[in-house]
Amino acid sequence: MEQVATAQSIWQKLKNKQPVVISGPCSAETELQVLETAIRLAKTGKVDMLRAGIWKPRTKPGMFEGIGTEGLAWLKKAKEISGLPLTVEVATAKHVEDSLKYGVDILWIGARTTVNPFSVQEVADALRGVDIPILVKNPINPDIELWLGGIERMAKVGLKQIGAIHRGFSNYGNTEFRNAPMWHLPIELKRRMPELPLICDPSHISGRRDNLLEIAQKAIDLDYDGIMLETHIDPDNAWSDAKQQITPEALGQLLDAIVWRQETTEREEFVSALEKFREQINHIDDELLTLLGNRMKISAQIGLYKRDNNITILQTNRWNDILEKSIKKGEKLGLTKDFILKYMDAVHLESINRQNRVMNEDRG
The missing domain is CATH 3.20.20.70 (Aldolase class I)
Known part of the structure; x- marks a missing residue:
């Protein structure tokens, strides 16, 4: 036994x-x-x-x-x-x-x-x-x-x-x-x-x-x-x-x-290189958030124009055009279609929410 x-x-x-x-x-x-x-x-x-x-x-x-x-x-x-x-x-x-x-x-x-x-x-x-x-x-x-x-x-x-x-x-x-x-x-x-x-x-x-x-x-x-x-x-x-x-x-x-990997290592060379890469990512993330913030400010301005002209928030043809162009450009940059769709959907939803707020902010 x-x-x-x-x-x-x-x-x-x-x-x-x-x-x-x-x-x-x-x-x-x-x-x-x-x-x-x-x-x-x-x-x-x-x-x-x-x-x-x-x-x-x-x-x-x-x-x-x-x-x-x-x-x-x-x-x-x-x-x-x-x-x-x-x-x-x-x-x-x-x-x-x-x-x-x-x-x-x-x-x-x-x-x-x-x-x-x-x-x-x-x-x-x-x-x-x-x-x-x-x-x-x-x-x-x-x-x-x-x-x-x-x-x-x-x-x-x-x-x-x-x-x-x-x-x-x-x-x-x-x-x-x-x-x-x-x-x-x-x-x-x-x-x-x-x-x-x-x-x-x-x-x-x-x-x-x-x-x-x-x-x-x-x-x-x-x-x-x-x-x-x-x-x-x-x-x-x-x-x-x-x-x-x-x-x-x-x-x-x-x-x-299977290649069995470990969570981390204390090798100085690895830790140093990884820290540099992570610092680059941190800077890029900061830039992305700043750009997204600026994008939402423009979305809010668009919402005001739509409100003043009684135009609906959702513009289906415009959105389909944005998606098509984004997918093509993203694939050229090595980004998957699935990622682009999820990312753009999240951005679009935030933009819709922002426009909805400014279009209805004066209602009690």
Whole structure:
């Protein structure tokens, strides 16, 4: 039997900024599948924890919704054989009770649960007085306050070891990803809670195998503290999420391909060069803000002219012309169309708000 790592050793690794790798099947299907997956993952020497879905909240009834509590016995045996500590998703107090009974080391709350404060509170209450790490996945919808609320509910019952998992967000019309990453949201979460361990789940962001490495690498480049990737001994025949799972051996190759970066360095040459670049950025940011301020002053003057001539604020043809020219110029300067659209939309909205104020400032 392998030497079993502990939840505390895993948590300490996260706190020490040493990336943690969590892997295993989307769903525990059979005892043989769970044991073989664990053995092959341990053999790579690159995985810190074994994950497997025991209870699976699915979109429609009739889909495979998990093997249930009996799968926890398989995971316990897998832990004993492989030495890999366990993490599973929980959504109810009974899930928590059963998981603790079978020695699960770390729990996580799934995206479909995080979206419901009542369910999050039920899990939190079940963990009151229990010393166990808990990870909170982002809610399905892009709502950072809801995500923070789930984390805060865990903290309020006395849990000290709390982390987050970024698995992407549902986005109508999105085609590139299964769940749009919306990287700005986890970045904002990290800004507000810099000590919070943050793990990326490329499997659920992607929904397919071919760009798992790209997403995992971006997460590491953004200073995430770990990654969670789904593996299966026979991915094409998995009972759930077959398209996004890879074999344990393919996982090992993917992890070898990642460039593992550190948050900072004390090398004098690097620090000196970075400081010069940052100073340049600070000056440019100051200039941009000054220019934007001047632009808004002109927008306010335009608003006065529109008011005096009873002209509407929104001029659709003018706005379309500005957008078209901005996109063309931005692309020549190496700026993406997506960035230009978001930037110009923000500027346009501020301009509209400024004009609205001056056009209606005399009304009581």
